[in-house]
Amino acid sequence: MADIDFSGTTEISDEGIKKHFKNIEPWGALFELTWNGLDANASTVEVSIVENQLGGVENIMVLDNGDGVDFENIKENFGRFNDSPKKENAAQHGLHGRGRLAFHRLCNQATWNTKSAKGSARITVESSNIKHYSGTKIDAKSTHNSLKKFQAGTCVELTGFHQNLPLTEKLKEFFSMEFGWHLALNPQHRVCINGTSVLVPEHEIHQEKFDISDNSFDINIIRWNSKPNSEKSFIYLLNSSGKPVHKQLSSFNHKTNFHVSIYIKSAWADTFIAGGASLFSEKSKTVDSEVWRKLSKYVGDFVQRVYDDFLRRFVEQEIAKYIEEGIFPAYNGIEPEHAKWRMENAKSIVKAVYTADPTVFNSLNKKQKKVIVRLLDRIAVSNENDALFEILNSVLDLGEESTKMLAEQLQKTELENIVSTIEIIQQRQAAVQKIRALMNDHYKTVKETPDLQKIIECNTWLFGHRYETIGAEEDTFTKIAKSLRDKVKNIKDIEEEDVSDGADVAGANRQTDLFLARKIVTHDSFGKQFYRCIIIEIKRPSVSLNVKHLRQLDDYADIVKRHPEFSSELMHFELILIGRRISAADTEIDSRMRGQIAKGEMGLVSDDPRMKRYVLNWYTVLDSFEVSNDFLLKKLKTRRDSFSDLSKDDLVRDLQTVTD
Numbered sequence: 001m002a003d004i005d006f007s008g009t010t011e012i013s014d015e016g017i018k019k020h021f022k023n024i025e026p027w028g029a030l031f032e033l034t035w036n037g038l039d040a041n042a043s044t045v046e047v048s049i050v051e052n053q054l055g056g057v058e059n060i061m062v063l064d065n066g067d068g069v070d071f072e073n074i075k076e077n078f079g080r081f082n083d084s085p086k087k088e089n090a091a092q093h094g095l096h097g098r099g100r101l102a103f104h105r106l107c108n109q110a111t112w113n114t115k116s117a118k119g120s121a122r123i124t125v126e127s128s129n130i131k132h133y134s135g136t137k138i139d140a141k142s143t144h145n146s147l148k149k150f151q152a153g154t155c156v157e158l159t160g161f162h163q164n165l166p167l168t169e170k171l172k173e174f175f176s177m178e179f180g181w182h183l184a185l186n187p188q189h190r191v192c193i194n195g196t197s198v199l200v201p202e203h204e205i206h207q208e209k210f211d212i213s214d215n216s217f218d219i220n221i222i223r224w225n226s227k228p229n230s231e232k233s234f235i236y237l238l239n240s241s242g243k244p245v246h247k248q249l250s251s252f253n254h255k256t257n258f259h260v261s262i263y264i265k266s267a268w269a270d271t272f273i274a275g276g277a278s279l280f281s282e283k284s285k286t287v288d289s290e291v292w293r294k295l296s297k298y299v300g301d302f303v304q305r306v307y308d309d310f311l312r313r314f315v316e317q318e319i320a321k322y323i324e325e326g327i328f329p330a331y332n333g334i335e336p337e338h339a340k341w342r343m344e345n346a347k348s349i350v351k352a353v354y355t356a357d358p359t360v361f362n363s364l365n366k367k368q369k370k371v372i373v374r375l376l377d378r379i380a381v382s383n384e385n386d387a388l389f390e391i392l393n394s395v396l397d398l399g400e401e402s403t404k405m406l407a408e409q410l411q412k413t414e415l416e417n418i419v420s421t422i423e424i425i426q427q428r429q430a431a432v433q434k435i436r437a438l439m440n441d442h443y444k445t446v447k448e449t450p451d452l453q454k455i456i457e458c459n460t461w462l463f464g465h466r467y468e469t470i471g472a473e474e475d476t477f478t479k480i481a482k483s484l485r486d487k488v489k490n491i492k493d494i495e496e497e498d499v500s501d502g503a504d505v506a507g508a509n510r511q512t513d514l515f516l517a518r519k520i521v522t523h524d525s526f527g528k529q530f531y532r533c534i535i536i537e538i539k540r541p542s543v544s545l546n547v548k549h550l551r552q553l554d555d556y557a558d559i560v561k562r563h564p565e566f567s568s569e570l571m572h573f574e575l576i577l578i579g580r581r582i583s584a585a586d587t588e589i590d591s592r593m594r595g596q597i598a599k600g601e602m603g604l605v606s607d608d609p610r611m612k613r614y615v616l617n618w619y620t621v622l623d624s625f626e627v628s629n630d631f632l633l634k635k636l637k638t639r640r641d642s643f644s645d646l647s648k649d650d651l652v653r654d655l656q657t658v659t660d
Contacts, residue, residue: 004137026163032099037064068116108160113144126298236263373572547588575604
């Protein structure tokens with residue numbers, strides 16, 4: 001039998017054809033040829049790539065076991081462009097009838113070897129004259145070898161390459177992103193590259209069954225971890241054989257990082273009319289039917305639940321990244337429990353805003369995120385929650401549920417802030433009363449180590465807000481500071497005039513002074529970092545502070561100044577001397593305090609820029625807390641318990657338990 005020629009011309013210019021493909025990557029041509037095979041009802045498409053010794057592409061074959069090319073109606077296939085007869089079939093991808101000609105982005109020639117019930121044929125297109133196709137019907141013995149095992153199919157051969165392909169592993173990733181949704185939707189289909197099946201990308205499947213008017217619908221939602229290359233969020237309606245009969249965009253296409261494919265399978269779809277309502281039946285199965293409307297609403301609600309669950313998890317991951325990247329404040333200088341509450345509160349606010357409108361943070365760089373998060377943190381703990389809500393509600397694109405959720409979160413923040421403040425005040429008031437009982441009733445037997453040391457470490461807020469947390473012990477600094485302290489003349493001697501009323505020298509000598517030292521990195525008002533060095537000398541409760549101790553404090557300051565390790569201008573010292581009381585016979589300490597009274601710092605006796613010195617007594621410290629919190633204590637009307645009936649050991653144990 002002689003070969004039959006059916007060559008022809010596509011109804012568009014070469015330039016018009018190539019213009020349609022200018023934005024696709026060269027390997028996109030392989031996508032299009034693979035889609036053509038799947039659109040032709042192929043269950044398997046095999047892409048075989050042969051490289052030369054230099055790593056360049058020598059030959060590519062795209063083989064499928066589909067229906068083959070209908071060469072007897074060739075004008076319906078190769079003669080059209082942007083007007084394919086496939087456009088009425090919801091199952092097909094190549095709706096524009098142009099994918100076959102994308103090959104010119106990769107190579108110079110494509111040859112279609114095809115086989116069907118009507119026979120075999122060969123069609124060739126050159127990129128230099130892309131609108132023209134050369135077609136020949138051939139006899140069975142001339143059929144391409146790769147097709148002889150199939151009843152029907154097509155093998156496209158590509159030659160004359162002018163572009164290279166990505167490495168095979170990378171190409172497999174691209175194919176996985178392009179065809180993953182189709183392979184998940186059609187698990188009976190296979191796409192292979194050099195004999196290896198393309199994998200479905202990471203995803204979650206959510207399944208539910210829904211019954212309407214005696215019709216059962218199996219709903220499957222696939223949520224992709226990454227967006228498929230070309231697939232938007234579609235809803236597919238499948239008949240009982242699993243064949244798509246209708247396809248439409250879902251309303252979730254613009255949800256950030258949320259990518260789904262939704263398919264619904266039911267026998268109800270066996271007689272579905274894709275073209276719209278029938279003029280001959282009020283109960284026609286179309287998109288206008290009552291069943292479809294109810295089904296669409298249920299599916300929409302189902303997808304919304306999947307989205308809400310995804311968004312909660314996604315936001316948690318983003319919050320964790322923000323913490324790791326330092327987006328949230330560090331809350332330096334704030335007591336640990338309050339800092340913990342502030343962090344949780346800030347996370348809740350950011351989470352509420354992010355959940356209400358995920359686009360708010362997506363386009364921001366790291367610095368911008370820091371500014372927004374820290375502003376939200378500051379405003380949320382102020383009295384401006386209502387104003388914050390008004391701003392967010394007017395700027396963000398919030399639905400009714402998101403608006404309600406954000407309002408509830410801000411109200412909760414305000415309430416939690418109040419509750420947290422009340423708890424802290426109550427806990428501290430109890431601690432003050434217990435220390436007062438300790439100093440009144442047990443000062444003769446209190447031990448500096450381990451009694452007072454742990455109490456001080458758990459309640460550093462007693463010395464003022466600057467000391468709410470003084471950090472962990474820094475070994476080298478502490479050792480040096482301690483050794484310098486021991487150089488102060490007569491620092492350990494106890495004399496008769498030093499002893500408080502009711503105590504004796506022998507009893508006082510059985511106790512020891514307490515020495516604490518910490519070095520903390522902090523910031524000045526201009527944001528510049530420096531070392532804040534805090535040294536606390538706690539005289540045994542049986543000793544009254546007097547001018548001798550003040551001079552020892554001054555001597556210690558001079559020794560510290562002269563030590564090379566402590567000479568840096570970035571080291572600022574605060575030396576604190578504290579005792580149970582200041583001797584009634586002493587006038588020098590009181591005179592030094594009066595000289596610094598304008599500075600407004602409790603107990604300040606020297607305002608040396610790098611070596612501030614303080615002298616405090618426990619009763620002044622305890623009264624200072626109650627005076628500074630007088631308004632709140634009165635408003636809260638907290639009960640001022642007496643702890644005089646508690647033993648020394650009970651008081652110490654309670655005060656050494658960290659509660660805030």
